[in-house]
Amino acid sequence: MGDVWWPQCEMNRAADAYAAGRTEAEQHGIAGERATSQAQRAFVLAFTDPDQAEDELELAEHLLTGLTLRATTLTTHTADLIRSAGTPGPAVEDRASVLRADIHTAGVATTHVTLELGLCFHHAVRGDEAAIQAAIARLGDLTQSGDYAYYIDIAHFMADLPLPADHAPQTQWIDGDESTRRRWRGLVTARRDRIGR
Numbered sequence: 001m002g003d004v005w006w007p008q009c010e011m012n013r014a015a016d017a018y019a020a021g022r023t024e025a026e027q028h029g030i031a032g033e034r035a036t037s038q039a040q041r042a043f044v045l046a047f048t049d050p051d052q053a054e055d056e057l058e059l060a061e062h063l064l065t066g067l068t069l070r071a072t073t074l075t076t077h078t079a080d081l082i083r084s085a086g087t088p089g090p091a092v093e094d095r096a097s098v099l100r101a102d103i104h105t106a107g108v109a110t111t112h113v114t115l116e117l118g119l120c121f122h123h124a125v126r127g128d129e130a131a132i133q134a135a136i137a138r139l140g141d142l143t144q145s146g147d148y149a150y151y152i153d154i155a156h157f158m159a160d161l162p163l164p165a166d167h168a169p170q171t172q173w174i175d176g177d178e179s180t181r182r183r184w185r186g187l188v189t190a191r192r193d194r195i196g197r
Contacts, residue, residue, distance in 0.1 A: 001014075001017035001020075002014040002017035002018040002037075002041070003040075005017060006044045007171070008174050008175075008180055008183075009157075009183035009184045009187065010174075010183070011044045011047055011048045011187075012048075014040075014041075014044045015044050018037045018038070018040045018041035018044065019037070019041055021033070021037035021040075022037035022038050025037055031063070032067055032069055034063055035063035035064045035067055035072055036069065036071075038059055038060040038063050039060040039064075039072045039073075039075040039079070040075065041056050041060075042057045042059075042075075042076060042079045043076075043078065043079040043114075045079075046082035046083045048187065048190075053083050054083065057076055057083075060072075060079075061076060064076070070106045071106075071108045074102065074108055074111040074115075075111060075114070077099050078111065078115050081099065081118055082118045084122075085118065085121045085122040085125050086122060086126055086191050086192065086195045088126075092119075092122050093119075096118075100112065103115060109142070113139065113142045113143065113148045116138050116142060117155060119131075119135045120132055120136065120158055121188065123135055124158040124188045129159070132155070132159045132161075135155065136159075139151050139152050139155055150171035153167075153171060154184055157180060157181040158184050158187070160181075160188075
């Protein structure tokens, strides 16, 4: 259910769902699923509460010890980048470049799309319209098959941009696109307040 809730920007519900998934995996002794659920929990909390996300990332890294889960490891790195979204200077972009190279080497395409979405969040918080347009263009290239095309909607919501006139809706937002837009934009304004922008 966490995978359903977070695109809707229902981050608390998503975090709770991932915690439940982690607990269930632990009860069944499924180490990989436990680590993956924890990494996803850290990822969603990175948008809303960077301090809590730091603790959740530490647990995720602990649960990944001894496991070879490339996608999950890359999810933790993306979550850590999202925790820093909005900070001034080139550090976030530099880290993203390194992470992009790691993703290319690992061959895990889905994490590339998620990284670009995280960069959209960073650029929206910074108010860097040119950078967010470039990130949206990269998302478009990565989602040409139709998979994860709803990330383009989310990026527009974050930046408070209208969807392109030729945009074909890819997602049924649970309580409508305007409510979802307000929630995503609210994360951006909350991060701006947090960092004093």
